[in-house]
Amino acid sequence: MDLHNLNPSSLKSRFTTRFLRALTEINARKPIASSSSPREIFQRYRRIKDAADTSMAYSVRSRRTWSKATLWRLRTPSHRRRLASFGRRSSLNKTRTTTTASHRGAVVVQITSRGGGLGVQLEELRELVPGGEAMDLCNLLDETAHYIKCLTTQVQVMRTIANLYSLE
Amino acid sequence: MASGGNDDVGSKHHNIMNCSSSEMNPLCDKVDGMPKSISISMYNKPLNSSDPFLGSGWDPIVSLSQSESLVGSSMVSHGEFANFHYPHLMENQGICGTSHFSQYQSNPSFVELVPKLPGFGSGNFSEMVGSMSLPQSDQVANIRGCPSYTLNHEGGVERASTNSTQSREDRQISDGVVGAASNGKCRKRVPESSHNADGEPQKDPSRESCDVPKRQHAMKQKTEQDTGANSLGKQVTKQAKDGSQIGEKAKENYIHVRARRGQATNNHSLAERVNCRFHIERTMFCVLNFILNPVVFIIAGEKGKISERMRLLQELVPGCNKITGKAVMLDEIINYVQLLQRQVEFLSMKLATVNLELNIDLERFLSKDILYSRGGSAAVLGIGPAINSSCPFSSGIFPGTVPGILSTNPEFPPLPQTVLDNELQNLIQMGFRLEFRHG
Numbered sequence: 109m110d111l112h113n114l115n116p117s118s119l120k121s122r123f124t125t126r127f128l129r130a131l132t133e134i135n136a137r138k139p140i141a142s143s144s145s146p147r148e149i150f151q152r153y154r155r156i157k158d159a160a161d162t163s164m165a166y167s168v169r170s171r172r173t174w175s176k177a178t179l180w181r182l183r184t185p186s187h188r189r190r191l192a193s194f195g196r197r198s199s200l201n202k203t204r205t206t207t208t209a210s211h212r213g214a215v216v217v218q219i220t221s222r223g224g225g226l227g228v229q230l231e232e233l234r235e236l237v238p239g240g241e242a243m244d245l246c247n248l249l250d251e252t253a254h255y256i257k258c259l260t261t262q263v264q265v266m267r268t269i270a271n272l273y274s275l276e
Numbered sequence: 277m278a279s280g281g282n283d284d285v286g287s288k289h290h291n292i293m294n295c296s297s298s299e300m301n302p303l304c305d306k307v308d309g310m311p312k313s314i315s316i317s318m319y320n321k322p323l324n325s326s327d328p329f330l331g332s333g334w335d336p337i338v339s340l341s342q343s344e345s346l347v348g349s350s351m352v353s354h355g356e357f358a359n360f361h362y363p364h365l366m367e368n369q370g371i372c373g374t375s376h377f378s379q380y381q382s383n384p385s386f387v388e389l390v391p392k393l394p395g396f397g398s399g400n401f402s403e404m405v406g407s408m409s410l411p412q413s414d415q416v417a418n419i420r421g422c423p424s425y426t427l428n429h430e431g432g433v434e435r436a437s438t439n440s441t442q443s444r445e446d447r448q449i450s451d452g453v454v455g456a457a458s459n460g461k462c463r464k465r466v467p468e469s470s471h472n473a474d475g476e477p478q479k480d481p482s483r484e485s486c487d488v489p490k491r492q493h494a495m496k497q498k499t500e501q502d503t504g505a506n507s508l509g510k511q512v513t514k515q516a517k518d519g520s521q522i523g524e525k526a527k528e529n530y531i532h533v534r535a536r537r538g539q540a541t542n543n544h545s546l547a548e549r550v551n552c553r554f555h556i557e558r559t560m561f562c563v564l565n566f567i568l569n570p571v572v573f574i575i576a577g578e579k580g581k582i583s584e585r586m587r588l589l590q591e592l593v594p595g596c597n598k599i600t601g602k603a604v605m606l607d608e609i610i611n612y613v614q615l616l617q618r619q620v621e622f623l624s625m626k627l628a629t630v631n632l633e634l635n636i637d638l639e640r641f642l643s644k645d646i647l648y649s650r651g652g653s654a655a656v657l658g659i660g661p662a663i664n665s666s667c668p669f670s671s672g673i674f675p676g677t678v679p680g681i682l683s684t685n686p687e688f689p690p691l692p693q694t695v696l697d698n699e700l701q702n703l704i705q706m707g708f709r710l711e712f713r714h715g
Contacts, residue, residue: 131627140629152628153621160624229606236613249585252609256592259616266623273630 119167119258124265126163131269134159158182164262173247174255177239 115121134155138148162182165175181189226245233248234240237255240248586605590596593612599605 149625149628153625156627157621157624160620226602226606229603229610232610233606233613236610236617246581246585249582249589252613253585253588253592256589256609256613256616259613259620260592263616263619263623266620266627270623270626270630273627 120261120265122167123164123258123261126166127160127265128269130159130163131156160262160266164258168254168258172251172254173239173243174237174251175258181238 134152138152140152144152161178165178165182168175170176170179184192230245230248233252234243237248237252240251243251586602589609590599590605593608596605596608599608
C-alpha cells in the first residue's frame with residue numbers, strides 16, 4: 109500500500125498519531141538509561157500501556173461504552189472509583205434492564221450469574237470488556253465486537269512501532 | 277347526524293362532528309331508549325376539540341362492545357357505526373362516539389379498559405389492559421344513551437374502561453348524560469340495576485329524576501368541560517370498580533385517593549375519574565410496555581439480533597468459522613479478547629524497554645519512507661527485513677539493540693498480519709517525522 113491510500117481519519121491513523129505523541133512525551137520525560145532499574149521499567153511500561161489505552165479510547169471518541177469506561181478508569185483516581193463502584197454494584201445487582209453501561213467501569217464487579225448456561229461466560233466477557241458490567245447480552249456483543257476491532261488495531265500499531273524501534 | 281358519526285368508525289372522533297347538535301334533541305329522548313348512539317354522536321362533536329386522549333379512548337370501548345352485540349341494536353341505524361370494526365381494544369383513534377354509544381347500548385357488557393392511552397396504539401397494552409379489565413365480552417356496559425359520553429371524550433373513554441354490569445353502565449351513561457353539568461347527579465339513564473357496587477346512591481335517584489333532554493343539552497355544552505368529564509369519569513370509574521377487574525378496582529381505589537382534576541374530592545365526578553383513569557392507565561401502559569416489551573423483545577426479536585452479532589464476532593475472531601453454538605463461541609471470544617489484551621501489555625512492555633532514540637530514527641524513517649514509496653522494497657539499508665515481513669517477531673538483520681526482547685515473545689504466536697502493515701508503517705513513519713518536526 110502506498111502512502112496515497114492512507115486514510116488520515118481512520119481509526120488506525122488516529123490511534124497512531126496519538127500514541128506516538130504520547131510515546132514521545134513519555135520518552136522525553138524520562139529517557140531510558142541503560143541502567144534503569146526494573147521498577148523504572150515497570151513504571152514506564154504502565155505509563156505506555158495507559159497511554160495506549162487512552163489514545164485508543166480517545167480515537168473512538170467516547171462513542172462506545174468501553175471507551176468511556178476506559179477513559180473514566182484512567183482519569184478517576186482509584187479511591188473515587190471505589191466509591192463509585194459501590195453504588196454501581198448495588199444497582200447492578202438489582203436490575204439489569206439498563207442497556208447503557210455506566211461508564212464507571214473498570215472495576216470488576218462481583219457479578220452474580222444471571223442465568224442460562226452462558227452465565228459464567230457472560231460474566232467473564234463482562235469483566236474483560238471495560239464497561240460491560242451493566243449491559244445486556246445484545247449490547248455486550250456489540251461492544252465486544254467493536255472492542256476486538258480496536259484491540260487488533262492497537263496491537264498492530266504497537267507491534268509495528270516496537271519493531272521499528274527495536275530495529276534501530 | 278348519526279350518519280356523520282357513523283361513517284367512519286375508525287375515523288377520528290372528530291368525524292363525528294358531523295352530527296349536528298340540533299339532532300340531539302330528538303336523540304335525547306332516545307337516551308333512555310336504545311339508540312342513543314345518535315345522541316352520542318352529537319356529543320362527539322365537541323369531543324374533537326377536546327382532549328384527543330379521551331376521544332381515542334372511545335375506540336377501545338367500541339371495539340369491546342362491538343364484539344358483543346350491537347347487531348340488533350338500534351344503533352345499527354347509525355349505519356356504520358363501525359361497531360364491528362374494532363374488535364380490539366386499542367383501536368384508538370377516533371371512533372366516533374356515536375358508534376361507541378350505539379354499541380354500548382346494545383351491549384350489556386361494556387368492555388372497559390381501554391385504551392385510555394390513545395397515544396399508545398400498540399396492541400400490547402391494549403391487550404394487557406383488556407385482559408386486565410374485562411375484555412370485551414360482558415364487560416361492555418350498556419351505555420344507554422349515554423350522550424354524556426360523547427360529551428367528553430373523557431367520558432367516552434371512561435365508558436370503555438370499565439363496566440362489568442349494565443347497571444354500571446347505566447350509571448355511567450346516566451352520569452354521562454348528566455354530564456358535565458352536574459356531578460353525575462342526574463343519571464338519566466335508566467338504571468337497570470342500581471346495584472352499583474360503587475354505591476352511588478346519589479346517582480340512582482338522580483338517574484331516575486334526571487331529565488334526559490336537559491342533561492343532554494347540558495352535556496353537549498359541556499363536552500369540553502371537565503365537569504362532564506369528571507362525571508363521566510366517575511361513572512366509569514365506578515363501574516370499573518364494580519367490574520370484575522381487580523385492576524380496575526385498584527385503579528378505582530387509587531382514583532379515589534388521587535383527586536386529579538377538578539372535583540378531586542368528589543368521587544362521583546366522572547370527569548375526575550376519567551382523568552384519573554387516564555393518568556393511571558397511561559402510567560400503567562408505560563409500565564407494562566416497559567416490562568413486557570423487553571421480554572417480548574428478548575424472546576422474539578432479540579434472539580435474532582444476538583445470533584446476528586455472534587456471526588459478526590465469528591468473523592472477527594480468527595478461526596471460528598466452523599464453530600456453532602453460543603457457548604463455544606463465547607469461549608473463543610473470551611480467549612481472543614484475553615489474548616489481545618495480553619499482547620497489548622506485552623508490546624507496551626517491549627516499548628518501555630526499547631530505547632527510543634529519535635535522532636537515529638529520523639534518518640531511518642526517512643529512508644524507510646523512501647523505501648516504501650518505491651514499493652516497499654526490502655531492507656536496503658539493512659534496517660528492516662522484519663518490517664516488511666509478515667512475521668512480527670522475525671529477528672532479521674538489524675543492529676540489534678535489544679535482541680533479547682524479541683526472543684521473549686514465545687507466547688505470542690505470529691498473528692496474522694494484515695496487508696495494512698505497510699500502510700501502518702507508513703503511518704508510523706509519517707508520525708515520527710511529524711513528531712520530529714514538531715520537536
